Amino acid sequence: MNDWWKEAVIYQIYPRSFLDTSGNGIGDLGGISKKLQYVADLGVDAIWLSPIFSSPMKDMGYDVSDYKSIDPLFGTMEDFDFLISTAHDKNLKVIIDQVLSHSSDQLEAFQESKNNKSSIKSDWFVWADPNADGSPPNNWLSVFGGSAWEWEPKRGQYYFHNFLPSQPDFNFHNEEVQDFLLDVVKFWLEKGVDGFRLDTVNYYFHDKQLRNNPQSPIEFKQPPVNPYYMQNQIFSINQDENLIFLNKFRMLLDSFSEKTSVGEVGDSHRAIEIMKNYTSESRLHMAYSFELLGNKFSSSHIKKTIEEFHDSENNGNWPCWSFSNHDVTRHLSRWDQNESEEFAKLTGALLLSLRGTPCLYQGEELGQVETDLEFEELTDPPGIRFWPLNKGRDGCRTPMTWDHQLNNAGFTEGQPWLPVKNKQQDRSVTVQENNDKSVLNLYKKLIRFRKENEPLVKGNQVFIHDEKNILVFLREYKLSQALCFFNLNDKKHIINTTSEIKPHEDLSFNAELNKNQIELNKFGFMIIITSDLKEQQLRNDIKLY
Numbered sequence: 001m002n003d004w005w006k007e008a009v010i011y012q013i014y015p016r017s018f019l020d021t022s023g024n025g026i027g028d029l030g031g032i033s034k035k036l037q038y039v040a041d042l043g044v045d046a047i048w049l050s051p052i053f054s055s056p057m058k059d060m061g062y063d064v065s066d067y068k069s070i071d072p073l074f075g076t077m078e079d080f081d082f083l084i085s086t087a088h089d090k091n092l093k094v095i096i097d098q099v100l101s102h103s104s105d106q107l108e109a110f111q112e113s114k115n116n117k118s119s120i121k122s123d124w125f126v127w128a129d130p131n132a133d134g135s136p137p138n139n140w141l142s143v144f145g146g147s148a149w150e151w152e153p154k155r156g157q158y159y160f161h162n163f164l165p166s167q168p169d170f171n172f173h174n175e176e177v178q179d180f181l182l183d184v185v186k187f188w189l190e191k192g193v194d195g196f197r198l199d200t201v202n203y204y205f206h207d208k209q210l211r212n213n214p215q216s217p218i219e220f221k222q223p224p225v226n227p228y229y230m231q232n233q234i235f236s237i238n239q240d241e242n243l244i245f246l247n248k249f250r251m252l253l254d255s256f257s258e259k260t261s262v263g264e265v266g267d268s269h270r271a272i273e274i275m276k277n278y279t280s281e282s283r284l285h286m287a288y289s290f291e292l293l294g295n296k297f298s299s300s301h302i303k304k305t306i307e308e309f310h311d312s313e314n315n316g317n318w319p320c321w322s323f324s325n326h327d328v329t330r331h332l333s334r335w336d337q338n339e340s341e342e343f344a345k346l347t348g349a350l351l352l353s354l355r356g357t358p359c360l361y362q363g364e365e366l367g368q369v370e371t372d373l374e375f376e377e378l379t380d381p382p383g384i385r386f387w388p389l390n391k392g393r394d395g396c397r398t399p400m401t402w403d404h405q406l407n408n409a410g411f412t413e414g415q416p417w418l419p420v421k422n423k424q425q426d427r428s429v430t431v432q433e434n435n436d437k438s439v440l441n442l443y444k445k446l447i448r449f450r451k452e453n454e455p456l457v458k459g460n461q462v463f464i465h466d467e468k469n470i471l472v473f474l475r476e477y478k479l480s481q482a483l484c485f486f487n488l489n490d491k492k493h494i495i496n497t498t499s500e501i502k503p504h505e506d507l508s509f510n511a512e513l514n515k516n517q518i519e520l521n522k523f524g525f526m527i528i529i530t531s532d533l534k535e536q537q538l539r540n541d542i543k544l545y
Contacts, residue, residue: 004258005285007045009450010320012359013032015029017418018035025412030075033087045092060380098185100204101199110124110168125159126168173208185253197262204239211235216230260286302350303466320358323364331364362400363424380397402430461473462476468493
């Protein structure tokens with residue numbers, strides 16, 4: 001069995017913001033192909049593309065109107081074929097988004113379902129009669145705010161949408177819907193993709209009885225910005241039938257060679273439990289949640305998250321970890337108020353040292369930070385609805401900055417769909433590529449260092465210390481070990497090895513621990529590899545042999 005995905009580093013590309021070659025201000029497939037050498041030079045193994053399918057773009061492509069076509073904004077199917085072949089020539093795998101839980105209301109099947117109750121596709125979506133007082137059938141809420149039910153006068157019924165009203169949810173209880181979506185998956189497998197990132201993978205099925213969701217077990221001192229989180233979504237999502245469908249999905253993937261899948265688990269109460277369940281028994285290869293994509297950043301939280309997934313009952317389940325993506329504030333701005341390069345280097349080293357498959361988000365390797373946008377610059381529906389307490393996702397989706405000397409940092413010759421601002425332009429590729437101590441070049445070293453040392457790729461993970469925001473863990477594979485130290489504080493810390501680091505039975509060497517003290521700079525890190533009595537270090541941005 002070729003488990004290449006377990007050893008891979010994935011690089012997420014948000015196509016709208018990578019590189020525009022048409023001059024329309026929107027990134028495209030041609031731009032991705034043009035910059036694949038840059039991606040390959042980072043040392044990553046696979047790219048994940050956010051949606052590129054035909055869409056009215058009410059949710060920037062996560063509202064699909066034609067699952068087997070490329071949206072003209074991004075190019076043509078020929079451009080996609082060229083991208084696949086170019087990536088493969090550079091030994092890069094290609095993973096694409098699949099939005100199966102819901103579609104656009106412009107999808108032909110939804111239009112047919114909406115307009116004709118007697119249509120063969122009438123039951124392809126979730127329809128329900130109103131209550132006697134005209135209210136929606138239950139209390140389910142939309143992730144984007146308000147009721148998850150939208151009235152359709154032509155049918156005299158409500159339809160269910162977990163997101164925008166223009167994103168109706170498929171009725172997965174209908175076998176024809178499952179067959180339709182699996183046929184979509186097969187289409188792209190035959191096009192040569194190497195795997196799929198499954199959007200909202202735990203949202204596929206709903207409770208047939210449409211029972212009300214109970215109140216969240218979390219106690220809020222005041223209502224959250226989005227009332228969605230005041231419910232415990234045990235009926236609108238997370239149904240057992242999801243697992244049966246994922247078995248079908250996996251059977252299809254396994255009929256092709258060396259394919260992979262990673263599922264996005266959205267749940268604020270039991271995400272790690274769902275991740276483990278969804279990656280067991282021939283379901284998904286990998287899953288990720290928002291446990292490391294939120295506001296919590298501490299040694300104890302990281303230790304708890306990793307250990308909860310890799311517990312004693314883990315039967316080969318595999319996670320995909322990331323600190324930033326297209327849905328959350330960039331982690332440098334989220335976790336470090338100074339948005340420092342030192343912190344960018346620390347978090348890069350940490351992510352690439354955890355047990356699991358790391359996924360980097362475009363610009364992360366530049367130490368890129370969140371873009372501060374004005375209200376009139378927004379395009380993201382949640383940001384517009386919940387402004388200013390929640391500014392939405394546009395700030396992490398602004399264009400990639402290539403050349404600080406060019407207009408729009410070389411992203412486009414036109415008007416960019418989101419603005420390029422000075423703070424982002426100052427961290428462009430051209431500013432960093434020839435600076436050996438830059439964030440960009442450290443990421444290249446880190447990725448290479450990871451690949452050269454099997455414990456960081458294949459080893460187990462044992463936490464030795466997680467107090468005072470100092471994280472120390474051991475990774476071991478065969479006769480090699482990696483001892484990893486991370487100072488998550490913004491000031492220097494001296495570790496007293498005799499009192500702070502508890503001996504561990506798996507720790508078979510004491511190269512550094514024999515010293516009375518280990519000094520870590522502000523946001524400092526040190527990774528020590530031992531193999532056959534040889535020692536190798538990566539410390540901050542200095543590599544020592």
